Amino acid sequence: MTKLFFTIENGNHCGLDLFTVKSKALNQRADISVYTPKNAPKDLPVVVLLHGVYGSHWAWSLKANVHLTLEKNINKGLLPPMLLVMPSDGLFQDGSAYLAHQNANYEKWIAEEVPLLIKEHYKEVSNKSPFFIAGLSMGGYGALRIGAKYPKIFSAFSGLSSITQFSDFKEFVEDYNALKSSVIKAEEVFEVLLENQSELGPFRFDCGSQDILYSGNVKLHEQLQSAGIKHQFFTYTGEHNWEYWTEHISETLQFFANSIQR
Numbered sequence: 001m002t003k004l005f006f007t008i009e010n011g012n013h014c015g016l017d018l019f020t021v022k023s024k025a026l027n028q029r030a031d032i033s034v035y036t037p038k039n040a041p042k043d044l045p046v047v048v049l050l051h052g053v054y055g056s057h058w059a060w061s062l063k064a065n066v067h068l069t070l071e072k073n074i075n076k077g078l079l080p081p082m083l084l085v086m087p088s089d090g091l092f093q094d095g096s097a098y099l100a101h102q103n104a105n106y107e108k109w110i111a112e113e114v115p116l117l118i119k120e121h122y123k124e125v126s127n128k129s130p131f132f133i134a135g136l137s138m139g140g141y142g143a144l145r146i147g148a149k150y151p152k153i154f155s156a157f158s159g160l161s162s163i164t165q166f167s168d169f170k171e172f173v174e175d176y177n178a179l180k181s182s183v184i185k186a187e188e189v190f191e192v193l194l195e196n197q198s199e200l201g202p203f204r205f206d207c208g209s210q211d212i213l214y215s216g217n218v219k220l221h222e223q224l225q226s227a228g229i230k231h232q233f234f235t236y237t238g239e240h241n242w243e244y245w246t247e248h249i250s251e252t253l254q255f256f257a258n259s260i261q262r
Helices: 059-064 066-075 106-121 138-149 166-171 176-182 189-195 214-227 242-261
Strands: 008-013 016-023 028-035 046-050 083-087 131-136 154-160 203-208 232-236
Touching (some): 028 059, 028 066, 028 106, 046 106, 046 138, 059 083, 059 242, 066 083, 066 242, 083 106, 106 138, 131 138, 131 242, 138 154, 138 189, 138 203, 154 242, 189 214, 203 214, 203 242, 214 232, 232 242
Parallel strands (some): 046 083, 046 131, 203 232
Antiparallel strands (some): 008 016, 016 028, 028 083
């Protein structure tokens, strides 16, 4: 029994710490994968990575080898050591959208419970450790909203190939109406950023020019420009796939590293 969770199981496989905990926010068990870089220092920065629809906590490590990308760039002197935290979204149908639902708060799970678990279990992580959040597709939708809403927890945030409007979920989930009826509020990324603009930390987002969500990302960029909200937006060549996310997660990690230096 831990301070936060009634039950917790954890182990290590291939350099990844694996946790299953009973979440109060979800009222069920949930999973997290964590990667600790070699020779991790005190006050270790933490990057929370959110997966997309259909996936779970293992997606970033097994499909993108993000932990190997991090270690390679640390060894080259391009990135500082950072703890990678990869939680499941709560596993609602094809995807929870990382929103508060009628019967489970998937946003609270990510924004509040996951950081507390990390602080409780990793001696390298202290109250001085900066926390960042990023994600792909549905995870980008979650990271951009949660990063905007919780500036006291997340110092900076980033989205890759992000869903930007709730209606975008029609393109991905089998039962859009079930998702829509389950959430308390179907949020739009721009509206959340606008509502929290006075407290926003640094943020960025990128998208491939051949991505099904590209026009929505361009629209978000234009809306933010019109509203005078400072941000970074990048267009790369690529589609909505793991090849793109594997290649471009480095830019997000570098953005977080630059944020630490600032």
